[in-house]
Amino acid sequence: MAETSSFDVVSKIDIQEVKNAVEQAMKEVRQRFDLKGSKSEIRLEEEKELIVTSEDEYKLKAVLDVLQTKLVKRNVSLKALVYEKVEKALGGAVRQKISLQQGIPSEKAKEISKAIRDGKFKVQAQIQADQVRVQSKSKDELQSVITFLKSQDFGLDLQFLNYR
Structure with a gap:
């Protein structure tokens, strides 16, 4: 598996x-x-x-x-x-x-996860309190999601942590 x-x-x-x-x-x-x-x-x-x-x-x-x-x-x-x-x-x-502004407000988190879904990536995006966790079996897919999110403007300064 x-x-x-x-x-x-x-x-x-x-x-x-x-x-x-x-x-x-x-x-x-x-x-x-x-x-x-x-x-x-x-x-x-x-x-x-x-x-x-x-x-x-x-x-x-x-x-x-x-x-x-x-x-x-x-x-x-x-x-x-x-x-x-x-x-x-x-x-x-x-x-x-x-x-x-610390953390991602819930409406922005929904907007981010919707953008990921609309991007047709093979990943799951979950809203967890003031952050969004993105999971996938493919690390390449995660890299493409990071690149996609960096190209978007959500009005927030986004960082990508705990990449594993």
């Missing part, structure tokens, strides 16, 4: 890399000429969301640009960030919350 092989499709970000990017971004914000002396701040709350505050929307956009640059340099995908709308804070300042 042939042994089945599998891999997991997940969407995770390295929180330590996010912390490092936030520290580097804050260091640059304090030193940048156009932001020097401004009350701009980036905070990581409970490892689930970033809160960016600044004096006005122009400076907020500049701080966000610095943050995004630092995240990209640390290999944190910008697809893992979910931006909420800009809101007013105390003293005329503005604030924006950015949620860090």
Whole structure:
């Protein structure tokens, strides 16, 4: 009997890399000429969301640009960030919350497994909590599924783990 092989499709970000990017971004914000002396701040709350505050929307956009640059340099995908709308804070300042997306939401997991089924691959895709497990008897078939999923855009940063 042939042994089945599998891999997991997940969407995770390295929180330590996010912390490092936030520290580097804050260091640059304090030193940048156009932001020097401004009350701009980036905070990581409970490892689930970033809160960016600044004096006005122009400076907020500049701080966000610095943050995004630092995240990209640390290999944190910008697809893992979910931006909420800009809101007013105390003293005329503005604030924006950015949620860090960990795991695959159930509707996206259904979309991924449907795409695999529609691709007519000889594999089984199962949704397991916040990930999708793909199984097959053929490792070549699994490789072609990985290539297919990399070519699709589900609005998530997908990683492929536990390939065996």
